[in-house]
Amino acid sequence: xxxxxxxxxxxxxxxxxxxxxxxxxxxxxxxxxxxxxxxxxxxxxxxxxxxxxxxxxxxxxxxxxxxxxxxxxxxxxxxxxxxxxxxxxxxxxxxxxxxxxxxxxxxxxxxxxxxxxxxxxxxxxxxxxxxxxxxxxxxxxxxxxxxxxxxxxxxxxxxxxxxxxxxxxxxxxxxxxxxxxxxxxxxxxxxxxxxxxxxxxxxxxxxxxxxxxxxxxxxxxxxxxxxxxxxxxxxxxxxxxxxxxxxxxxxxxxxxxxxxxxxxxxxxxxxxxxxxxxxxxxxxxxxxxxxxxxxxxxxxxxxxxxxxxxxxxxxxxxxxxxxxxxxxxxxxxxxxxxxxxxxxxxxxxxxxxxxxxxxxxxxxxxxxxxxxxxxxxxxxxxxxxxxxxxxxxxxxxxxxxxxxxxxxxxxxxxxxxxxxxxxxxxxxxxxxxxxxxxxxxxxxxxxxxxxxxxxxxxxxxxxxxxxxx
Amino acid sequence: xxxxxxxxxxxxxxxxxxxxxxxxxxxxxxxxxxxxxxxxxxxxxxxxxxxxxxxxxxxxxxxxxxxxxxxxxxxxxxxxxxxxxxxxxxxxxxxxxxxxxxxxxxxxxxx
Numbered sequence: 001x002x003x004x005x006x007x008x009x010x011x012x013x014x015x016x017x018x019x020x021x022x023x024x025x026x027x028x029x030x031x032x033x034x035x036x037x038x039x040x041x042x043x044x045x046x047x048x049x050x051x052x053x054x055x056x057x058x059x060x061x062x063x064x065x066x067x068x069x070x071x072x073x074x075x076x077x078x079x080x081x082x083x084x085x086x087x088x089x090x091x092x093x094x095x096x097x098x099x100x101x102x103x104x105x106x107x108x109x110x111x112x113x114x115x116x117x118x119x120x121x122x123x124x125x126x127x128x129x130x131x132x133x134x135x136x137x138x139x140x141x142x143x144x145x146x147x148x149x150x151x152x153x154x155x156x157x158x159x160x161x162x163x164x165x166x167x168x169x170x171x172x173x174x175x176x177x178x179x180x181x182x183x184x185x186x187x188x189x190x191x192x193x194x195x196x197x198x199x200x201x202x203x204x205x206x207x208x209x210x211x212x213x214x215x216x217x218x219x220x221x222x223x224x225x226x227x228x229x230x231x232x233x234x235x236x237x238x239x240x241x242x243x244x245x246x247x248x249x250x251x252x253x254x255x256x257x258x259x260x261x262x263x264x265x266x267x268x269x270x271x272x273x274x275x276x277x278x279x280x281x282x283x284x285x286x287x288x289x290x291x292x293x294x295x296x297x298x299x300x301x302x303x304x305x306x307x308x309x310x311x312x313x314x315x316x317x318x319x320x321x322x323x324x325x326x327x328x329x330x331x332x333x334x335x336x337x338x339x340x341x342x343x344x345x346x347x348x349x350x351x352x353x354x355x356x357x358x359x360x361x362x363x364x365x366x367x368x369x370x371x372x373x374x375x376x377x378x379x380x381x382x383x384x385x386x387x388x389x390x391x392x393x394x395x396x397x398x399x400x401x402x403x404x405x406x407x408x409x410x411x412x413x414x415x416x417x418x419x420x421x422x423x424x425x426x427x428x429x430x431x432x433x434x435x436x437x438x439x440x441x442x443x444x445x446x447x448x449x450x451x452x453x454x455x456x457x458x459x460x461x462x463x464x465x466x467x468x469x
Numbered sequence: 470x471x472x473x474x475x476x477x478x479x480x481x482x483x484x485x486x487x488x489x490x491x492x493x494x495x496x497x498x499x500x501x502x503x504x505x506x507x508x509x510x511x512x513x514x515x516x517x518x519x520x521x522x523x524x525x526x527x528x529x530x531x532x533x534x535x536x537x538x539x540x541x542x543x544x545x546x547x548x549x550x551x552x553x554x555x556x557x558x559x560x561x562x563x564x565x566x567x568x569x570x571x572x573x574x575x576x577x578x579x580x
Contacts, residue, residue: 054493055490055554057554058554059555110568150491150492150494151495152553256541260485260501262498263499263545264489265491266497267497268547269538269545358557358558365560365567366560368567369570385544434557435554436553436555436557437556440492
């Protein structure tokens with residue numbers, strides 16, 4: 001019998017607490033092993049890991065590449081896979097391979113298969129693909145069923161067709177559908193972070209408000225503690241509340257640290273929209289059980305008649321080259337903005353075509369707008385992006401701009417041998433393909449069962465340990 | 470005559486002052502105060518009103534939300550990002566350093 005069947009058949013909310021171990025909020029960056037082992041010793045009923053986010057920008061969704069290094073993803077997957085199979089409990093991994101697009105789901109599954117082969121493992125694997133066909137999004141656009149989240153322009157049809165990947169965030173409704181398949185390991189493409197940890201508890205009959213609130217806090221593991229940490233976090237959930245405990249004895253879940261974490265990355269501190277409803281936190285209570293553990297209760301839940309779908313899409317913008325250089329001359333520093341514009345105009349005359357230039361002047365407001373009086377007059381770092389349709393054009397723009405800036409004869413110039421300091425050469429680097437977000441929208445009336453495809457298979461390498469290359 | 474009130478920076482009253490994306494289009498800023506006096510001083514200060522924070526970040530005040538959380542001794546803001554995260558020209562993909570303009574805000578004692 002698979003781990004999901006065993007849990008769903010043998011455990012009911014009335015039976016007592018459910019122990020949920022959040023092993024990682026960023027699988028692939030090194031799960032702290034001591035805390036994980038401490039968590040496993042507590043006999044959790046399930047292990048959850050979040051593997052991705054939209055936070056690292058449009059590149060990962062656009063390109064389909066994983067943000068985390070593959071070798072560390074392998075190491076982390078091996079840890080949690082071995083642990084879950086040894087204990088016979090479900091392992092749920094959400095937002096596979098950073099953005100959860102098909103190539104990233106496939107890359108994650110390929111690593112899991114490689115681990116299974118190397119270690120001679122046998123288990124039932126269920127996957128959820130979360131890619132949307134562009135036609136479906138076009139239909140929603142035409143039907144007025146796309147609403148931007150925050151200040152995001154509505155896309156044109158051409159924008160949607162240019163997206164290299166479009167994903168939807170699956171919620172508890174979809175993970176529940178997947179977990180009704182016999183499953184030892186569930187790997188989902190783009191997933192609502194909370195669904196990873198809330199889906200099974202909800203299926204077992206624990207109150208939705210508590211499941212969602214618990215999931216919202218533990219999806220970042222011990223980030224909700226003081227001091228915050230990356231170690232595994234244990235939640236013990238019952239029908240009246242849940243107890244939070246970091247598996248790092250030095251990271252304490254205090255009422256203040258936990259309540260503060262609920263605000264994290266969240267626009268509204270009292271109402272958290274999830275696909276199947278809204279988590280209401282006005283009545284939430286946080287009580288210290290001791291110096292290390294906090295008990296949470298009181299959240300409420302307003303269900304939605306139909307689950308909503310948040311979709312994300314990224315399109316290729318062009319190829320990007322980047323120029324890196326330093327400036328220390330005070331006369332140059334005093335009018336750097338204008339000098340860059342003059343040099344850009346000269347380079348545009350030399351190099352026609354569609355290329356864009358985006359200067360970041362570190363020391364003079366690259367990170368945020370800085371008043372002129374605070375612009376550094378001692379030293380500044382230049383990071384200048386050049387984006388064009390072809391690598392050749394982006395590279396040419398970067399190279400020609402560099403040389404023209406290096407020898408530009410600005411007014412009052414003393415440094416007639418050169419205007420730039422390079423830490424190394426080549427000082428213009430290929431930054432790969434540039435992408436932009438096109439979709440960060442809610443799609444109404446989305447056919448969730450059609451969009452999120454659930455597949456299940458048996459991975460069987462029993463008796464083949466060490467047989468791999 | 471009362472002694473002059475010494476202006477205090479927001480940074481000197483805060484235990485945590487952080488910013489982060491709430492999705493690629495929004496920025497959220499959380500300020501947690503050391504004590505109730507600091508929270509009270511800050512929450513009453515015109516320098517931390519919605520129009521003042523909107524002006525500081527050069528965004529439309531109608532798009533700025535402020536939440537007062539006395540139980541947590543915290544104030545939270547949500548505001549639009551200037552550019553969608555990762556658009557060429559964006560200087561802070563995660564939005565994690567956009568707290569900086571808040572640090573030096575001067576709070577002038579009693580309102």
